[in-house]
Amino acid sequence: MDKILLISTGGTFNKVYNPKNGKLIIDKTSNAVKKIASHWLCEFDMINLIGKDSLEMDNHDRLELLATISQSEYKKIIIIHGTDTMALTAKYLDDAELEKHIILTGAMVPYAINPVEATANLASAFGYLQTLNNNGIYIVMNGVFGSYAKIKKDRKKGKFILA
Amino acid sequence: MDKILLISTGGTFNKVYNPKNGKLIIDKTSNAVKKIASHWLCEFDMINLIGKDSLEMDNHDRLELLATISQSEYKKIIIIHGTDTMALTAKYLDDAELEKHIILTGAMVPYAINPVEATANLASAFGYLQTLNNNGIYIVMNGVFGSYAKIKKDRKKGKFILA
């Protein structure tokens, strides 16, 4: 088993409820990932980066993400990312022609509200990465797997589907 | 994406609490799998079989499982199985030299008590199966993946590890 790096950039996956103002905010410490690791009885190598709703990510953020990936020794990387601009970041990373296997995943529902979808997305990405043979940028969401170019967010259905 | 068949045989994964007698019993309808599908926003082809704690499985049960797999059109199969005799069933299926990709998974904690580990095990098996190239019997549990012969239940640690 190759080692895998998790880069948690925020997104719905990491949102938590703030009772003082009634809003959902990004948990920049990615405690959701730590909880999954503790219940799943395994460990992740993880770094927290950006910490934003993906609608608020800009190209400065994407450059920071790209630089982190480029400089990393890890060949296999999972990025936890907001769903709204996941496709945009995937394209941005693809343009860099990295010699790595990179999966973007995230969640439609915050782990803190219901852990099942977030856990399933992350764990299925983790499984998919074990056997993936080709460099590239992939998306794994809602039980669909493949090159980022083939998977789209269907806003009406509220989930990702094969395009 | 190839179609995947889920065979749910019971096990801790499917245990639920019965308030009338205070005991954990196997839910033979595998409602846990249906809940994962509904939260994960995807569908599974599933059949329920045996419906036992794996300590109570006998070779009659294993023969029924083998017959079901042999006669199935699916080449990719995930078996939800109790953890105590998962290795035994894996060996039994391996002896049959099936031309299929078969993953056994399960849970140390019932989905009904905490859904994260059960969900992560099933989803990671689902991801692993996407790109698996060789026939064989595999175990996927607690973030470890591989041929059944290399993965063991560590009773002291209460999880599966690479042997």
Next chain:
Amino acid sequence: MDKILLISTGGTFNKVYNPKNGKLIIDKTSNAVKKIASHWLCEFDMINLIGKDSLEMDNHDRLELLATISQSEYKKIIIIHGTDTMALTAKYLDDAELEKHIILTGAMVPYAINPVEATANLASAFGYLQTLNNNGIYIVMNGVFGSYAKIKKDRKKGKFILA
């Protein structure tokens, strides 16, 4: 045991997550109350009214609430209400000098995000109402009980306290 009427007016108690737009919205059917009843193994007489975040309630809404209470045969009533204007509605109802025992309760955290506080607030109000002897408007939140005039929302602490 006297019969108790529950009037659910919305509030944080009844908020649910909408994955399509990432927002928390009021569940006007008060499914949270039905879930509490089903797990607690008891029944509630309930009516849904207004269905708003209490910041959006106006005196038209409060009049509708008052009219419903006045015309009701129930002497003992629990109102599930948003926390931000709970004090305002309590004062409004108090001015009407109703010959009833009325408790306002709600939640700082939606039942759908974590059920414990919402359940505890409602259940403790339910218990308090059993033995309450005097007409009046009461607030029951976060383990404090008493006349509405003595209990305040402490926005910094994010909970209700005795004033």
Next chain:
Amino acid sequence: MDKILLISTGGTFNKVYNPKNGKLIIDKTSNAVKKIASHWLCEFDMINLIGKDSLEMDNHDRLELLATISQSEYKKIIIIHGTDTMALTAKYLDDAELEKHIILTGAMVPYAINPVEATANLASAFGYLQTLNNNGIYIVMNGVFGSYAKIKKDRKKGKFILA
């Protein structure tokens, strides 16, 4: 508000799942009560005593419970107790003619499996005790309240009802 003492004696309320042997065991530290306090944003004065399934309680245990109550300065006490012999312990305490207000409560489903019923039982007992005027031994379970002699566990329905 008078101060209330919680005596946690174990029972289903406090059972947790042990993944190493697949059994439900009593958490003698009553972590469930601490979690309710933390989510409900209030504090409890609590002592842990006995720590048993109520089927395993004997008169030695009941004497220990009685001695603790007799010597306590608290006039208002909630006892978290297993459901199977709750009636027996209530009668035992009643025979001692204590000048106190004592409520027995518990749960049909462990807090660790689903927190709603356990939370609702404890919180409703807490509310009921606020304004209770007469010395005596009471049971509060599943939305019914009253003298212990009038409330029975209905084993077929799996809940407590007014007798």
